[in-house]
Amino acid sequence: MEMLCAIKIRSSIKKSSEIKAALGALGLRKTNSCVLLSKNKSNQGLMKKAESVIAYGEINKETLTGLLKKRAMASKSKRFDWSSQDTAAVAQELLDGKKNLKEQGIRRVFNLHPPRKGFGRMGKKAPHNLKGAFGYWGSDINNLIERMI
Numbered sequence: 001m002e003m004l005c006a007i008k009i010r011s012s013i014k015k016s017s018e019i020k021a022a023l024g025a026l027g028l029r030k031t032n033s034c035v036l037l038s039k040n041k042s043n044q045g046l047m048k049k050a051e052s053v054i055a056y057g058e059i060n061k062e063t064l065t066g067l068l069k070k071r072a073m074a075s076k077s078k079r080f081d082w083s084s085q086d087t088a089a090v091a092q093e094l095l096d097g098k099k100n101l102k103e104q105g106i107r108r109v110f111n112l113h114p115p116r117k118g119f120g121r122m123g124k125k126a127p128h129n130l131k132g133a134f135g136y137w138g139s140d141i142n143n144l145i146e147r148m149i
Contacts, residue, residue, distance in 0.1 A: 002039040003095055005059040005141055006047055007112065007148070008032065009134045010124055015053060022049040027109055032148065034067070034110040036094070036101065051127075055134050057141030064091040070149050071110045080106055112148040 008028040012020050025046050027035050036059065037043040047056045059067075069087045072080035093099045101108055119133035126132025128140070137144065 002058050003064070004037045004039050004043060004047070004056055005034060005145065006037060006050075006054050006056040007034045007141075007144070008053060009055050009119070010053045012053055019050050019053060022046045023053065026050065026054075028054065029109075030111070032112045032114055034071075034112050034145070034148075035108055036064075036110075038097065051135050053134060055128065055137050055141060055144060057137035058139055059145065060139065060142050061088070061091050061095060063142040063145050064094065066149055067110060067145060068106070071112065073107045073110070074105055075107065112145070115144060115147040117147060 006026055006028065008023065008031050011031060012023055023029070026037070026043075028050075037047075039058070047054065065087050068080075068091055069082060072082075074080045090099075090104060094101070094104075120131050122130055122132040124133045127135035128137050129135065
């Protein structure tokens with residue numbers, strides 16, 4: 001089972017109520033925040049609606065392991081303690097769909113750093129297919145996440 005990652009790139013100010021509702025359903029409130037979602041039609045529909053504000057794509061095991069190790073939070077102000085668990089094993093269980101983040105005791109939203117070296121040639125104001133930041137990235141989302149961890 002594949003897992004999707006959605007990152008809020010742009011602000012939702014002056015956006016339609018449909019986009020704001022989709023962002024609320026995804027759990028993306030702040031810019032540079034990231035959520036992990038299972039790949040199903042409802043989540044893909046929400047991401048398609050909010051495509052002008054978010055970047056999304058399929059996350060791989062190595063990137064997910066790094067994201068969990070460096071940015072996982074147990075609560076709003078407390079980092080997750082990895083002393084008793086292996087991050088690679090947890091990442092594999094998440095990708096296989098055996099467990100979810102809540103069962104592991106990890107918050108759903110990951111707060112990321114703005115990307116090192118920027119978003120690209122066109123910046124935040126163009127879609128990814130025009131060398132910008134928002135929209136569907138596919139497996140290239142892993143490169144963006146690595147720069148934001």
